[in-house]
Amino acid sequence: MGKMRVSSTFVAIIFMVNYLVGCTNNNEVYNNVEEIKIGVTVYKEDDKFISTITNNILELAKKKEKEENVKITIDILDAKENLANQCNQVDKFILNNYDVICVNIVDRTSAATIIDKAKSSNTPIIFFNREPVEEDMRRWKDVYYVGAEAEKSGELQGSLIIDKYTSDKSEIDKNGDGKIQYVMLEGEHGHQDTAIRTEYSIKTIVQNGIEVEKLADDTANWEFAQAKSKMTGWIKEFGSEIEVVFSNNDDMALGAIEALKEAEINNVIVVGVDGVTEALEAVKNDEMLGTVISNSIAQAEGIFNIAYSKATNGDLSDVEGLEGKYIKTKHIKIDKNNVDVYLK
Template sequence: MKRMRVLAAALLAALMAVLPGCGRTSATPTVRVGVAVYDQTDTFISAITQHLEQMFQEEEQRLGVKINLSVADGRSSQSVQNEQVDRFLDLGCDVICVNIVNRTAAAVIVDKARAAEVPVIFFNREPVEEDLFRWEGAYYVGSPGAEAGRLQGMLVVDAWRADPAALDRSGDGVLQYVMLEGEPGHQDALLRTEHSIQTLVTGGVQVEKLESAAANWQRSQAAERMRQWLEAVEEPIEAVFANNDDMALGAIDACLEAGMTVEELPFIVGVDATAPALEAVRAGTLQGTVRNDARGQAESIVALSRALMGFEDVSEAVELTDGKYVWLSYTAVTAADVLSQAKPVGR
């Protein structure tokens, strides 16, 4: 892209200006990076943001440049986030990183970035494929949602096979479960929901869905849903699937408030392996989670940003699928995994 070539040339000239023997000095070259997140109160997104802030500071020292990093919170509003992207472009950002509010609305941001010739890296919330392919300067960093669902399902399948009576409290040979979903229409929510249960069925576990509802990734909303179900559902809730850890923790909150002991809790599983979730696994209230690699995502975003700003070739910085996607793997986390660590696993 023309802007990338111009930026690379400018950086090279600035760096040459400070080399010994050049007969002159110059200020440290400056690059600008804008990061727009859908909601900074989200525990996982907050972790990614913290990693990005730390890693871009480290890049300053390594590259010998000044990196002006701006982080904006979209507060779950796509219109607010669009305005933030406009502001980043007005500020002259060299790369924009977007954790998009509405994955179906990426075309607007891609077109804005293309018009300004500023590369855009979407992360963690995958845009529609057609939108990502609108321009060569648009990329995505994240993990495949179906894999998270499969691993979450296997946590329950393995527990069922090891001791079915521990989960099947009604003794009917069927696992009665409830599902706490992320926001409606979100790809990860759909895939995690579908593949977690599909994995149980494929694994030979008979299941019955008692209830399901969207809690929009929020702990408080999940707790309220779980309170309602505990009062309304006649059958014992034997398992709780939550599309992320915050919602799993909300379910735990409601159960403990209802007077359940740790031993009486349903088999509850989440996704993300956030620090609070790992503490819950250690305490025995959360039976397992699936690690969504916040640090790995941040590392890939920084590496791709570095390449897009002209410091190295994109092909050397990251491994791209279809020239667009940087995929990171999920891993399952059980109590045995957490307890084997001398310190909290963290992210």
């Protein structure tokens, strides 16, 4: 694990992103270039936030290649929301002697199987975005997790509504009954961020003395199309009663906005989480009140820095933000006042 041959000659820097699992030996030198092999398997490749993380990992690998004259192969595979696919992908990474495996797991409650595979092959494993339960994280010394502080994302989403309610109550409480009537678009069942963001966004508002009334909530599995469909149904059912749409992520928030546009409704407050570019643009264009950046760059840095360190010397003492087995990145609240800074 992490063994490399040091070339005595000037080395060419080659970056290869290979979506098919290769069959080269882990210690093979290609064109006199050192090689580190990092396997990445994601629950669903077309998830906007996850694809942002993986794209950032690729950029970090390119930068490190130039700095260190080392060939870094990043193989990114799509499990297509199928745990069996993902287990097979992990097996292929192990069979082909990858230095580190990074997993955005399909089912966070099933991490033990993957951890045991990694342990048996002595291959460090880094979970990201979907946190295994604590018991599974303790199964082996070389298991790590990189993600965000889910509680804080919910709190900051709630605070966006508090700020608006405080500055212009009538913009939210349109019927003047002293309550916020809302609907909640939830992420995938079983994902820790779904439960935590849902709970803390509302709890934060209530703790600040603002009454709320839930009209409806349902899962849309982080997806634009499902959220649009759910929102369309709620518009038909509740019409002008809906004052706020809470969404566990931006992609679902954007789906809700599309449904509102088609219904020619423009006075419903929508808030999301993630800070994807399309959501930031929606905030700038007054289609969303705000979002919460779930720093994909910081998360990618955490994943890559652990992986690179484990693949080289195994020393994690210089990995910024690592506390034991965990890196938990900070969130940033975004509204019309600061969105231009983050769009840049």
